[in-house]
Amino acid sequence: MTQTNRFLGAAGVVVLCVIGTGSATAQTASCSLRPAVSAERQTLNCEPGLSITIERGASYRFADRNRDGQVDAIVLNSKAALVDVDSSRIKGGFEVVTPQAIAAVRGTRWAVDAARGKTSVLVLRGRVAVNKVSTGQGVTLGRGQGVDVDHSRGPLHVTSWGQPRINALMGRLGQ
Secondary structure (H helix, E strand, O other): OEEEEEOOOOOOOOOEEEEOOEOOOOOEOOEEEOOOOOOOEEEEEOOOOEEEEEEOOOEEEEEOOOOOOOOOEEEEEEEEEEEEEOOOOOOOOEEEEOOOEEEEEOOOEEEEEEEOOEEEEEEEEOOEEEEEOOOOOEEEEOOOEEEEEEOOOOOOOOEEOOHHHHHHHHHHOOO
């Protein structure tokens, strides 16, 4: 099961979720939209223990990669998403897939920002494995660490993000 979504968000602009035959306000697959509190972002409640906040203008779709009827990945083509996974409730983990990287966890809270030619991943809680799509190279991030992934063949460099960079990304996601 794969769904395609585009959250545009601004006043007068439609929020479009193409998920089977469902609408943006109906529960579809295993995710439903929370009542909108901001035109800047949209929060989706998936199965208990999985919450995803999507930045306005993001291009994304959900995926059920193991075909068990539950959303277990989001394919994020642009903009940012904040993913909160409770490992005691979500078995098998969750992935965010971008053109440059795959970020996978068992249980944590992390943000992914997909921009032209680059994906940035920041861990807020727990640990996240990030693999570069072009080379398969991977790193594991802990709390406060981030990595920028592009199409180059160069190695991935884990860094501790400074508070201004964290604040900028989290501000886009209403945090």
